[in-house]
Amino acid sequence: MIDQSKNALAHRLKTIRKSKGLTLSEVEKRCGVTASTISKIENESISPTYANLLRLVKGLEVDMVDIVSNNKTVNTTKTRRSITYSGKGSEYSVGTHDYRILCNDLSDKKMIPMLATIRAKSINELSSKKSDYLATHDGEEVLYIVSGQVILHTECYTPVTLNPGDCAYIDSTMGHICLKGSKEDAVVFWVCSDNHSLSILEPKIE
The missing domain is CATH 2.60.120.10 (Jelly Rolls)
Structure with a gap:
């Protein structure tokens, strides 16, 4: 089972929530994910489902990459390119x-x-x-x-x-x-x- 980035994802989610000054209950109302589930994700007890990741992204008004990765490149040109080498991501x-x-x-x-x-x-x-x-x-x-x-x-x-x-x-x-x-x-x-x-x-x- 892959879990080496589980703590990083949990930390990023908690950081995003706190930076927006939101309580767990407020995130629940925004995202449709229970406060207990969010707490478990932030405390590394469980990993979020893909559907719940999308709910969190929408409710918190962030990009998916903000939650799943530390590396983000904002590029508004029409020549965007990204390469992921074997074993990376x-x-x-x-x-x-x-x-x-x-x-x-x-x-x-x-x-x-x-x-x-x-x-x-x-x-x-x-x-x-x-x-x-x-x-x-x-x-x-x-x-x-x-x-x-x-x-x-x-x-x-x-x-x-x-x-x-x-x-x-x-x-x-x-x-x-x-x-x-x-x-x-x-x-x-x-x-x-x-x-x-x-x-x-x-x-x-x-």
């Missing part, structure tokens, strides 16, 4: 999924590229209730299977098996989750659309 874990945020030195990106490692093979490893394990957030996303086998579960379609070289494009507001279908962990190149106008269509408090 901001890493964090959410339960049975490990994420490496790529090209994290640029702010105000229209997309968030990630390399995800999927370690869960059964829904039971996530939650006993479908409503709990299907993630929903604003935007769209593309998944390209790098290695291993992935079972893509969505609320509107039957599960589909994806193998290396396969690609899927989905509406992120539709409940979705990926599980591995192979014995070995699956690796996915994952790109989610993102911009400063992101809002969560399901503002349920988690």
Whole structure:
């Protein structure tokens, strides 16, 4: 499990909150994430889900890179470029999924590229209730299977098996989750659309 940047993410979130003079309760009202969850994230007890990261970004009016990375380059020209070398990027874990945020030195990106490692093979490893394990957030996303086998579960379609070289494009507001279908962990190149106008269509408090 990747957790070496967990404390850095927690510290950045707490620093951002305090710099804005916000209490945990005020952040809860802004973001739709419970004060207890925010406290646990700041105290490194848990890692935030991607959906909750988006809620925090929107509610705190910051860029994703402000929370997940110390390195940020603001570039308003039309010649933007970012390179992430092998093994680099901001890493964090959410339960049975490990994420490496790529090209994290640029702010105000229209997309968030990630390399995800999927370690869960059964829904039971996530939650006993479908409503709990299907993630929903604003935007769209593309998944390209790098290695291993992935079972893509969505609320509107039957599960589909994806193998290396396969690609899927989905509406992120539709409940979705990926599980591995192979014995070995699956690796996915994952790109989610993102911009400063992101809002969560399901503002349920988690």
